[in-house]
Amino acid sequence: MSEQLQNVFQEYDIKFTTARASILEVLKVANSPLSYEQIKEKMSVTMDKATFYRNIAKFEELGMVHKFESDDRKWYFELSSTTHAHFICEQCHKITCMNVDIGNVEGEVTSIVLKGTCKACHS
Template identity: 75%
Template sequence: MNEQIKALCCKYDIKFTTARFSILMVLKAATQPMNYEQIKEKMDSAMDKATFYRNIALFEEAGMVHKFEGDDRKWYFELSGKTHAHFICEQCHRIICMDVDFGEVEGEVKSIVLKGICKACQS
């Protein structure tokens, strides 16, 4: 996976560093968007909050990482890929990625967040 992260940095013209590698390794392995605390918990190396957010801002500016605000007022991050919507359960706060076709939308869609109650909480 080390080579994949290096290639990703190269694709977005971002210098490869240990701190960036740590963040990207966690995001690459993630199956859903993660907040700062979740990412920090999974990282192999220690990193202060300022360094984390400086790197995330760089990734976001380059278009490598996408962020949105969750129902808990925390920022969630994921690697950019196919544009999709997120459903946030207002009871359990679980985030579910939804596959939605944006073919007819004019312009660039960056984030769509839907809120409601998931099926698990309804039963």
């Protein structure tokens, strides 16, 4: 386990488990939000679905992870480093993180999802 990951467990004052560390390692290197199935494929340990969602719920409660539901009716997860928008292609369902300034919004924004057709599908 990396020192950076050890610091995360200390910072959020949560108990270290191999399941939690494995989930966070996958999310840490992800370039875009990942579904349960995508995370499960990349994890270094095996765990059942209930254990995964119990840990994800704990991460959400602590503000470590954000989730949103996509058109394919799956939940997608990412580390909550910043609040940003996501673009979902309605044809290929690819999810792209977008750098959108939401600084002038009153209140707490938890999810911004834009939908349309990506450049690859539009061609």
